[in-house]
Amino acid sequence: MDQSLRELYQEVILDHSRHPRHFGKLEHATNTAQGYNPLCGDRVTVYLIVGKDQRIADVKFEGKGCAISQASASLMTEMIVGRTVAEAEKLMGGFLELVKGENVVDLDDDDRERLDVMAGVSAFPMRVKCATLAWHTMKSALEGGGTAKTE
Amino acid sequence: MTAQAKFRTAFNPATARKDFQILSRSVYGKPLVYLDNAASAQKPRQVLDAMDDFAMSEYANVHRGVHYLSATATERYEAARDTVRKFLNAESAGEIVFTKGGTEAINLVAYSYLMPRIEPGDEIVLTVMEHHSNIVPWHFLRERQGAVLRWVDLRDDGSLDLDSLNAAIGPKTKLVAVTHISNVLGTVNPIKEIVARAHAKGVPVLADGCQGAVHETVDVRDLDVDFYAVTAHKLYGPTGIGVLYAKKAHLKAMRPFNGGGEMINEVTRDHVTYADPPARFEAGTPPIIESVGFAAALDYVNSFDRAAVKAHEHDLLTYAREGVRQFNWLSVIGDAPGKAAILSFEAEGMHAHDLATILDREGVAVRAGHHCAQPLMERFGVASTTRASFALYNTRAEVDVMIEALAKARKILG
Numbered sequence: 001m002d003q004s005l006r007e008l009y010q011e012v013i014l015d016h017s018r019h020p021r022h023f024g025k026l027e028h029a030t031n032t033a034q035g036y037n038p039l040c041g042d043r044v045t046v047y048l049i050v051g052k053d054q055r056i057a058d059v060k061f062e063g064k065g066c067a068i069s070q071a072s073a074s075l076m077t078e079m080i081v082g083r084t085v086a087e088a089e090k091l092m093g094g095f096l097e098l099v100k101g102e103n104v105v106d107l108d109d110d111d112r113e114r115l116d117v118m119a120g121v122s123a124f125p126m127r128v129k130c131a132t133l134a135w136h137t138m139k140s141a142l143e144g145g146g147t148a149k150t151e
Numbered sequence: 152m153t154a155q156a157k158f159r160t161a162f163n164p165a166t167a168r169k170d171f172q173i174l175s176r177s178v179y180g181k182p183l184v185y186l187d188n189a190a191s192a193q194k195p196r197q198v199l200d201a202m203d204d205f206a207m208s209e210y211a212n213v214h215r216g217v218h219y220l221s222a223t224a225t226e227r228y229e230a231a232r233d234t235v236r237k238f239l240n241a242e243s244a245g246e247i248v249f250t251k252g253g254t255e256a257i258n259l260v261a262y263s264y265l266m267p268r269i270e271p272g273d274e275i276v277l278t279v280m281e282h283h284s285n286i287v288p289w290h291f292l293r294e295r296q297g298a299v300l301r302w303v304d305l306r307d308d309g310s311l312d313l314d315s316l317n318a319a320i321g322p323k324t325k326l327v328a329v330t331h332i333s334n335v336l337g338t339v340n341p342i343k344e345i346v347a348r349a350h351a352k353g354v355p356v357l358a359d360g361c362q363g364a365v366h367e368t369v370d371v372r373d374l375d376v377d378f379y380a381v382t383a384h385k386l387y388g389p390t391g392i393g394v395l396y397a398k399k400a401h402l403k404a405m406r407p408f409n410g411g412g413e414m415i416n417e418v419t420r421d422h423v424t425y426a427d428p429p430a431r432f433e434a435g436t437p438p439i440i441e442s443v444g445f446a447a448a449l450d451y452v453n454s455f456d457r458a459a460v461k462a463h464e465h466d467l468l469t470y471a472r473e474g475v476r477q478f479n480w481l482s483v484i485g486d487a488p489g490k491a492a493i494l495s496f497e498a499e500g501m502h503a504h505d506l507a508t509i510l511d512r513e514g515v516a517v518r519a520g521h522h523c524a525q526p527l528m529e530r531f532g533v534a535s536t537t538r539a540s541f542a543l544y545n546t547r548a549e550v551d552v553m554i555e556a557l558a559k560a561r562k563i564l565g
Contacts (some may be wrong), residue, residue: 067564
C-alpha cells in the first residue's frame with residue numbers, strides 16, 4: 001500500500017474513528033459550538049464544561065464525518081480534558097502546525113508523541129480541514145459558541 | 152458483421168482517447184483514471200488547438216473596431232453562436248446568449264425574466280434533485296420578493312413522478328425549474344412531457360442542461376422548453392463560457408441584467424436605450440477565445456455518431472453497476488430507468504472523502520461530497536456520496552481499476 005495512505009489511515013486513527021471517545025451529548029455544558037465543513041457537509045458539535053478555574057472539566061462531541069474528522073475529534077477530547085483553556089488553545093496551535101506540515105513549536109514532547117498519529121494528514125492538503133474541524137469548533141465553543149466553519 | 156458490431160465501430164473510444172493528452176499522464180505513479188467528468192470534462196487537442204490558432208492569428212475585441220482583426224474575431228464569435236444554435240436546434244442565433252457558464256445562464260433568467268414578474272406568494276416549482284445553481288437563484292427571489300419554492304419529491308429510484316410535478320403547478324406558479332439530467336443520480340427527466348404539462352397551465356419551463364447537453368441530443372424546439380442553460384466545460388470545451396437558450400419572445404421582454412459596453416443602443420447623461428437580444432445580455436467583453444473553443448468542442452462532439460457515444464457511456468455505466476454489485480457494503484443511489492452514465496454510491500462505514508482519498512492514490516479521480524445538491528442528499532438521508540461519472544474517452548479497463556481500488560479501500564477502512 002501507498003506509504004502515505006498507510007500513515008493516514010493507521011490503526012490508531014481507524015480505532016478512534018470506529019470507537020470515538022467522549023462521543024455524545026453533554027448535559028449541563030457551559031460551552032457549546034457547532035462546526036460545519038461546507039466542502040463535504042460534515043457537522044460536529046462540541047460540548048464543554050469549563051470550571052471557574054478555567055479548567056476543562058469534561059468534553060464530549062457528536063456528529064458525523066470521515067475517519068479523519070472523527071478520529072481527530074476523538075483524540076482531541078481525550079487530550080483536552082483537565083487542561084486549562086489557555087493550554088487547550090496552545091495544544092490546538094501545535095496541532096494545526098502539525099497537520100499543516102509546518103514547523104511544530106507549540107507542543108511539548110508528550111503531546112507531540114500522542115498527536116503524531118495525525119501527522120500523516122499533512123501529506124493530504126485536501127484533508128487538512130477534516131482534521132481541524134473539531135478543533136476549530138472547540139475554540140469557537142471556548143470563545144462563546146456559534147458555528148465554526150472550515151472555510 | 153452483426154448489426155450490433157457495425158453500430159459499435161461507428162465510434163471508437165480508444166481512438167478518441169488519443170485526442171486527450173492529459174489522459175496519458177499518471178498521478179502518484181499510477182495511470183490516471185479520470186471519472187470526474189460530471190464536474191468537468193477534459194479538453195481534446197482539437198479544442199485547445201482551435202483556441203490557440205485563433206488567439207495567434209485572428210484575435211481582437213468583437214463588435215467594436217472597424218479594423219480587420221476586429222471583423223474576423225466578430226465573425227468567429229458569431230459563427231460560434233450559430234454552432235451552438237445548431238447544436239441545440241434553436242430557431243435563430245438571436246436566441247443564444249453567451250454567458251460565463253450554466254450558473255450565470257440560470258441567474259440571468261432569475262434576474263431578468265422572473266424578478267420583475269414575481270409578487271409575494273408567487274410560486275416557483277423545482278425538484279429536490281436540482282443542483283445548487285438551479286436552487287440558489289430562486290432562493291434569492293424567495294428572500295427578496297417573497298416567492299414560494301415548491302419542491303417536487305422523487306421516487307426512491309431517483310426518478311421524477313410527473314403526476315407529483317403536475318400537482319405542484321398551481322395558479323400562482325410563475326416558473327418550473329428542473330434539471331434535464333441529475334448531476335448526482337444520472338436521472339434523465341422527461342423535459343418534453345414536463346413542458347407540455349406546464350404549458351397547459353400557462354407556466355414556462357427552465358431546464359438546466361449542464362449535464363443534459365452532454366449526454367442527450369437536445370432539440371429545444373422539439374422540447375418546446377422556454378429556457379435551456381448549458382455550460383461548455385462539461386462538454387469538452389473551455390471554462391468561463393456557457394449559453395442561455397431562451398425563446399425569442401421571452402428575450403425581447405426581458406430587462407438587462409449586467410450593464411456596460413456592447414449592450415446599449417445609446418447612452419446619454421440622463422438616458423439609456425438597450426441593444427436587442429442577445430447583445431442586450433452580453434455586457435462587457437465576452438469570452439471571445441472561449442467561444443471559439445466552445446464551437447470546436449461542439450464540432451468535436453458532433454464528429455462522432457452521438458448515439459454510439461451514448462451507447463458506449465451506457466455500457467460503462469452498466470459494467471460499473473454490475474461491478475459494484477459484488478460489494479454488499481455499497482449501495483447505489485439513483486437507479487432510474489434510462490439514466491445517464493453517472494454512478495453515485497454510499498459505502499457502509501466508509502465516508503465518501505476517505506473512499507475518494509484512497510481511490511485517488513490508485514490514480515482514480517472521483518468526486519466525493521454533496522455535489523452541490525444538498526436537498527437531494529437530505530432526501531436520501533446521506534451527508535455525501537462518492538460519484539463516478541463517465542465520458543466518451545473512458546474504458547472498461549478503467550472501470551476495473553476503480554472496482555479494484557474500491558476493494559482495496561474496503562480492506563483499509565472496513
